[in-house]
Amino acid sequence: MDSKPQLTIWGRANSVNVQKVLWCLAELDLPYHRIDAGMQFGKNDQADYLAMNPNGRVPTLVDGDYVLWESNSVMRYLCMAYGQGSPIYPQAPKARAAVDRWLDWTLSTLQPVDRPVFWGLVRTPPEKRDMVQIQQAADAAGAAWRVVDEQLASRRFIEGDQFTIADIALGAFARRWLGVEGIIKPKRPNLERWFGEIAPRPAFVRFIAPPMS
Ligand SMILES: N[C@@H](CCC(=O)N[C@@H](CS)C(=O)NCC(=O)O)C(=O)O
Incomplete structure (x- = not known):
């Protein structure tokens, strides 16, 4: 190559x-x-x-x-x-599949409930927001984030000690979830601890942290 x-x-x-x-x-x-x-x-x-x-x-x-x-x-x-064997996408089948499942999960489970929250609070003017619908989606998103929170209770990154592209996929959505205001969100302490760890990475600062639009 x-x-x-x-x-x-x-x-x-x-x-x-x-x-x-x-x-x-x-x-x-x-x-x-x-x-x-x-x-x-x-x-x-x-x-x-x-x-x-x-x-x-x-x-x-x-x-x-x-x-x-x-x-x-x-x-x-x-x-x-x-990537020349980069650990951000491990090669061992079990480790790779474990990373892949989070990529699938973000698309199949997280994005459908994140989208109405993000669009409602970031891309819809306040006078046009349906806060009941947005909160319903936020409740579903909060439940989805519980799965991540529990996984992170015993791991530094989502699949262990190594940062992977699963942390990228989840981290990009977590920035939105943790960044939006005006809804009730359940406390997810492990999620917040992990987020505090990935947020200083230079690529996060450059591409993910800028104001949402
Ligand atoms: N599953 C696709 C989703 C792609 C997608 O829906 N992209 C959105 C932006 S996040 C889009 O193209 N929206 C229309 C637009 O920007 O005009 C992927 O992960 O690449």
Whole structure:
């Protein structure tokens, strides 16, 4: 595999799914070029973009003539292609599968309940917010975060002593959950302890910590 990749990421930097990929790239110390696309930047509804990603969603990775969409798959690919055995995506089957399940879990379980909370409180003007619906979604999100909190009760990172791309996927969503205000959230002390540990990482500071929009 080429040791000097020519990577392009399509996607706006305030998208949680783009943020995960940018964080992963930084952890792997990989150079890349990012092109704004999605929401106010448009482009993702254009034929050229849809030819790369028929979902019309961001992010999309372009690596030479190879094109890949789905943020978690992009993170896995970057680790496998350019991570040179990086511990952020362990190779042993059990350890790798344990990381993978959190990537699946964020998409299948967490994102559906995070989305209404984030959109309601960050991307909807106060006068248009349905606080009853937002709190219902927040209750469901709080229940989902309990699973993470319990896992973290006996682990430094989500899968043990090693920071992995599972911490990236969860950390990008945790920044939103812990960052929104105006809802009742259950106390999750292990989650907060873990968050305090990942938040100083330079890639988190650069890509995840900036104000939500
Ligand atoms: N499962 C996909 C979801 C992609 C997705 O829904 N991206 C959102 C942003 S987080 C999007 O493209 N929204 C439309 C837009 O930005 O115009 C992934 O993880 O890549």
